[in-house]
Amino acid sequence: MNNIGKNSFDIGYMDTLALGDSSLHRLDPRAKLITTLVFIVTVLSFGKHTVSAMLPFFIYPIVLISLSGLPSRYLMKKLLIVSPFAVLVGIFNPFIDREIIYYIGSIGISGGWVSFLSILLRFVLTVTAALILLSLTGFNAVCASLMKLGLPRPFVVQLLFFYRYIFVLTDEAERMERARSLRAFNSEAMNIKIFVSLIGHLLLRTIDRAERIYLAMCCRGFDGRIRMIRKMKRSYKELFFVIGWSLLFIFLRNYNITLKLGQAFTGVIK
Amino acid sequence: MHMADALISPVVGGVMWFATAGLIAYSAKKVKKEADDRKVPLMGVLGAFIFAAQMINFAIPATGSSGHIGGGMILSILLGPYAAFLVMASVLVVQALFFADGGLLALGCNIFNLGFFPCFVAYPLIYRKIAVDIPNQKKIMIGSLIAVIIGLQLGAFSVVIETMFSGISALPFSTFLILMQLIHLAIGVVEGLVTAAVVTFVFKARPEILNAAGNYILIGKVEMKKLIIGFLLAAIIIGVGLSWFRSKNPDGLEWAILKTSKAEGVDSGGLASGLVGGCLIILIVFLIGLILRRYKDKHE
């Protein structure tokens, strides 16, 4: 009927995962954020026909998941859910780029298929890295780190408020939609008139809520500036983590160890 | 219209991130200067509203498909361009992080495409001109419709440009362009009508909300001009830079092969090593994962 509830529950679950306790969980969020960013940029910097060189990058998510105890099945399910998107993006390539670049026996594999595979791999790697970051750190901590790293304060404050109220709003939306669908006798998506009315009411209620929140803030002395206590750790562990992984990524970016390994193997066999 | 990481080259992604980051910093400064305390909770809560509203689909008549609202225009009308841009950026950030709606590299592009055009171009230049002085229902309807359509057209065009300059997708330019513009024209009409209807709803129920909103700090004519000139300059520089870059590397395929490895060539021997190596690597990585898991469980 509607998947609003499912989506918001999902986000909440990642916050629950972030409350876990492992050496990785305890690492300062900034370290995890920076490493994830380096990872993503490195992966995405590959050329469009790269496939084998990307494979070793799976070491990052695998190591993180294993050491932190994150539920791999859950992460894989999430990945699967969003994967059609990647397929959609790359599916044209095999039809357009037909230049053969590989042969298996007498079957030619076009560049289009290779780049399609490359797109899929990119997708899996980057999305997994982002999901892991969130499941290890939690949205709020990621935002706090971003602020410490220089993101403008009004933006981060607003992000935090937004996140805080996502669940409240999706709850309301879900309830309204459920109430409507119980009185609608078709199972199709709602018609525009009803949608506008529903959204309109939700909007007015939201604006009223903002007013009440503002009052509550004023009653507790709000003067325009949001203050938060955030203790950040900075030790050699964090440095080690960031530099170690970053060096590995750069190394893997420049040396295709997959190929080297394969060649060594086939060389030995020969 | 959400772009995907997979379609963006790091160069284009990086450039757009740069532009977006600059816009966020600029908007944040403006919002801080406005010093309207009321906006602090309002922005966050409206962001959540748009987020929730986007999850509700409505049926598009006569097509059998469903759609959902974008939100940039509604936000601009209620909050003013700067705050609206920040809110739009937040919504897209959360969607990118939690729903993988595109990816983190493309996020810069997405925020720009879906945020800059409605908030900084369509809203001030179209909606404000039409519907803010002495608003009435007709003006609101026309203003919203045109503003939304134009905003989406510009955004769609931006997507095409970004994709082309990235050179990863193999779609031909003109086909892609026409497709995108047409699709988003249709989307624009629908979203424009829905936006108009929602704003009218608010206008009829609580006109004072729109009145208060209209008084927010306006982008002055001078500032707007500065913004547009800055943007055009940036676009020209980027365009020139990127086309120089491309001309030096005429064939993306060749360049990619040269760049990524010395051995990934176009022969079957290379393919064999690649396949074998690939399997081995996957095996190794998997094993490492298992070992670490075992190690962790033991030390619990």
Added chain:
Amino acid sequence: MSHHIIEANDLHFTYPDGTVGLDGISFRISHGESVAVVGENGSGKSTLLLHLSGCLFASKGRLRIGDTYLEQKTLNIVRRTVGMVFQNPDDQLFMPTVFDDVAFGPLNLGLTYLEAERKAMDALKTVGAEHLRNRPPYKLSQGEKRAVSIATVLSMSPDILVMDEPTSSLDPKSRRKLIELLKTFRHSKIIATHDLDMAMDLCERTIVLHQGKVTADGETLKLFQDEGLLNRSSLEKPLRTQQC
């Protein structure tokens, strides 16, 4: 020492759309009293509470809190003295984590991080919610949310607590817990409520509002036996006294 006395003198207030909120309210509440404010929906309970916490200003009449008359320029002083707990905890818990919310007030008052943290933890301990400190508010149950929203106000060490329907949407156990907790507070308490049974448990004095006016002001137990009065104010006897 008069800083816990609340004195309302002929308060009038009309909403922008014309609805009359308060129509000549006067009363005097002394230090340490627990007063229930009861009345039907629309009688002016919430409006009165908003006046007491400085969120609204009367169009006519004077409100004195302690030594200060409530005006725009004395708002800050009043807000340090009066802690308001809103009806909907989701409106009051707006920070990323419980701890952030409870520390919000003290930080705004200008305390150092250390002092603010201490006050926040003390407040959380008082309501029995220390273990919730790192939780995001959307992961709390109704009872927990209510407890935490009280903590957000307690951490500012107010002298007067103003609460709007604190027991609404609480399950029986949480409700009992809350009542027991409130019994331990030494502050002056002004509680707007429909829960007449709680009023009997907690408040020795009750003010009855009806259409913006005070229709009765006296001992809780006596008032709740006056069926005529209750009827006129669109109320009925507390559930526990209805069979006798």
